[in-house]
Amino acid sequence: MFATTKSCESVEPAADVVSGVYKLAIEEGDDYKVHEDEYVTPEEIDPYDSDDSDAFGYCVDIATQELQHAYTPVYTRALLEDVKYWADRIRGEFSLASNKRVLDHVDASGLNKKTYKVWNRDDVNANTIQVEYLSRVEMHPDFQSRYGDHSEQIKTLRRYNKDHEQDCINTPYTFITFDRCFFNEHKNTAKMRTYWSTIQNTKRLWIASSARRQLVEAFLETAKTCPPITQVVCFGMGALNLKKNWYQSAIQYMAIFSIIQALDQYYHQADSSRPLIKLVLQDPNYETEDHEILRKLFNSNNDISFVSDPDGLLAIDAGTLVVTAYLPFQMPLVQIIADLISENPGQGPAAILCDIMEVNTEKRKYSFSERASPHVARHFTNHYEREEDRFEDHGLDDELMADVYGEDWVEKERMYWLNNMDLWVRKSGGIQEPHVQDQ
Structure with a gap:
């Protein structure tokens, strides 16, 4: 080939x-770096730019294209x-x-x-x-x-x-x-102290928040029917950045760590010798300080790893919870996952937490600004259950919202990232493990 x-x-x-x-x-x-790439997300398409909106809104017949290639993944x-x-x-x-x-x-x-x-x-x-x-x-x-x-x-x-x-x-x-220029902020002691003190304050607010309690309760409920999760593989969660425009990646990591901690406690009730859930992070924007801070924040050096593309994709197995948020749609993650599912549906990821997308098995035409495709619709519909509106009523307390998004978060209409996410759980008749008692 x-x-x-x-x-x-x-x-x-x-x-x-x-x-x-x-x-x-x-x-x-x-003072700070901006890791934003120049790729366009659906929310950033300018409706007043006719050339831009035409390109991202132009639909092509993907169903016929798949037929022409005999539905080959x-x-x-x-x-x-x-x-x-x-x-x-x-x-x-x-x-x-x-x-x-x-x-x-x-x-x-x-x-x-x-x-x-x-x-x-x-x-x-x-x-x-x-x-x-x-x-x-x-x-x-x-x-x-x-x-x-x-x-x-x-x-x-x-x-x-x-x-x-x-x-x-x-x-x-x-x-x-x-030729990439690395920032090497991990060598700046004062800057690293600023990162750590800022993130520690966010962590304090997060631990005490109703949002954390809601998230833990949601995943403990999901764990009753979800195939057992042994690792969480994250794509594009973002490098850490103290500017409020980009700081929401910090709260995304807090949420991921809380999910892992809750599931570890849940599984250990049935099997105290069960290995801890591993965390795999893939994002091209990571730098050394991200590795150091997230390892310290996760508090488990042996169970967190940073990988390069395509190692994150290859790590996906039947025990994986895949997590992504606001990934530029030029990275067709769910299309790649659907192809992997088609090879062996029973070995697809246990669950997928991703941006809300239209999944319609009758839909034939798709645009550049859509994440799904006919094969995504087929495989997700056949092999996964969508937990509808699982995070619709979740939200951060005002103090935490201001900490993450800035004091003007209301004026800027900033939202908690999970409000725009869906959870897909693989249909499975596998072993269900006991539920953690409410505390």
Whole structure:
């Protein structure tokens, strides 16, 4: 499926890639970093920009596309293993001098069985690799011909394949390598103290909050019917940032830690020797200080790990609770999960906590701004139960809202992140473990 070329030919100048974390920089004396990437979420589409709204609202017939490819899953575990192999190979070359690097490019087959470059060594100073996946809409020829310039993935593939710019280049993924500037705030003792004292105050408010009690009660109730959870795998929960525009990632981690703690207590009532639930975190924006602070906050170094794409996806198994929130829809996470489910439904994740999405098995046409697809609708409907409105009435106390979102949270109409999330639980006849008594 893949081929590599070893070449001594000169490479083209590096493209000016600045979106996402491709080129992070910090001004001397800046107090904070902003890890926001330039990808667009559905909430950020400008309805007054006709070009923008047209691109993200344009619908293509994904149902017919799936039929044409005989409903074959795209993101199989074998494909993800190939992604990991090449990502590790490319990453391994970063430690070599530029004249010692032997990997020139990587090829992959598209849905049309044609072979295209999915990576080209065009930045000799690269120190970071990012995997970019294509959604079903992005792999559709109508979208590529009309609005391909609105997709970073498609633009990257066209840059790598200049002789095929008019093709529908429908490889499921591409790699981007770039020179990333790391902030290294973990070396600044004063800054780390500020992080820790700020987060500790939020933790104090969270522990005493009604929101925490509601969340614990909800998951203890879910645990009665949910297949046993052995690990929580999180995608894109965000790097820690003390600016209020981005600080909500802190409360998301508080919620995740509380879910794990509650489930550990629940399972230990039946089996005191049961291993603690492990936490796996994958986000391209993490830096060393995120690792250090979250390990300390989680208070269990042996049960928390930070992984790079696609290791988080490959970690998903039948005992996994998948958690994501506000992931840029250019990362088709639920589409990847649905493909993995199709290979062996009984080994799909135990539960999935993700953004609310429309799941309609009769729906044929989808836009770039939708997370689902026909195969997502089929597999989620057949193998999962959605706990409707599970978090609709959850909310943070005013003091905690102000701590997380800023004093002007009312004026800015900020909401508790769980209000926009759905919980999907795998249908299972597995062993149910006893419920923790209310305290």
